[in-house]
Amino acid sequence: MNTVGEAAQQALSLVATGDPKLVGIVLLSLRVSLAAVVLGALVGLPLGAAVAVNEFRGKRAVIVTLNALMGLPSVVVGLCVYLLLSRAGPLGSWGILFTPTAMIIAQTILIAPTLAALTRQVVADGWNEYREQLRSLGETRLGAATTLLWDLRFSLVTILLAGFGRAASEVGAVMIVGGNIDGVTRVMTTTIALETSKGDLPLALALGLILLAIVLAVNAGAHIVKEAAQHRYG
């Protein structure tokens, strides 16, 4: 009955003792998810901005597809990447299945559409406001897209956080392509799943609390930076 209290205590003692195994798991989680956010942003932000400022046939279909892909189940992404990277798959020769690289690829594919869809929405709203002025100055579509991305940078921070949140919290994709190998590809979410199935609920909950704390800390930090910058630039 006292699982939560016990878990909190265990979480604290795990953090306090600086258990090296735990530190390794946390760092790998951060490394994989942050790398996925960076790579996903390199694809998703320009893509979202391009869709927002350009008029083309099938634009509506692209928007619907991007929005739908936000709900892409992580296990499906994991399965697809697994098929690509497995020995018999087209990219099997890379030999990266069950490595952190494979996990980064899977999470990037998972969150890039989310980043693109949310960026498109934000940039489209901005484009409505800026369009006449930018066209009046003689700005090209490409120039407008980059100008908008920079000018809306504070809103984009929130989008990146959403992407990070989705990557850090998913378990399906990293489990399938990483394999949850102790000391190699074990991250927080896969550890939680494992400990739960082993019946060590306090440890699983403790890890859950730490994961929650990390996500909270990242969000709080980004929020403070965003608020300060927004206050400065209006």
Place this chain on the structure above:
Amino acid sequence: MRAPLSLMPLRLEGVIFEAGGHRIIKGISTTLKQGLRSIVLGPNGAGKSVLLRLCHGLLEPTAGAITWNSPEVPGGPRKQAMVFQRPVLLRRSALDNVRYALQVGGSPARERHDRAYEALCKVGLEAQADRPARVLSGGEQQRLALARVWALRPEILFLDEPTASLDPGATHEIEGVILALHQAGTKIVMVTHNLGQARRLADEILFLYQGRLLERQPADQFLRSPASSEAARFLEGELPW
């Protein structure tokens, strides 16, 4: 650094504009020449803002033709500019907003800083150069929009009620900058709701009514004795502004 051929005169021939099944501009033919300050007056819904956007190229006419004497080269620097009722400023410093306009306009990188600063001085914003543009007051923001125009040195400037949301003091400052631009050789075409402003700034008045150009007169003549009964009612304040 101007091309030898002037943009103007600007010719409108039978210009019609429709949107959403409504005919907003119902056939306007006229010519805008270098020099005179042209003020566009008319009651609400007359099509004044739409006419300005058609001239500036932000809207395409449904029918008719809008032709410049020597059109701008596509992709080349713009020789015309527009100031909107609510200026759109980027989230960067006042100086960088002007520099951005110069960059888009294709001016050389090494000139941009000096030209931008000079333009800020012209509108009295040099002390605000490093302040973020979006935290400036309404009047300062509109002056910054005019500094952006000043830096570009366009041949013609369209203004769509630039002082509509400003207090009299800020309005006075904006009018001063508009006059200075005119004296520096920029053709002024401005929509306003403010009759006092029309009196102060206009050389000639274009009176729009229900999508048609009803009258075009020297300002003092129009304001004293308009030819049409619609214009007379407008000046009496009987038509909705």
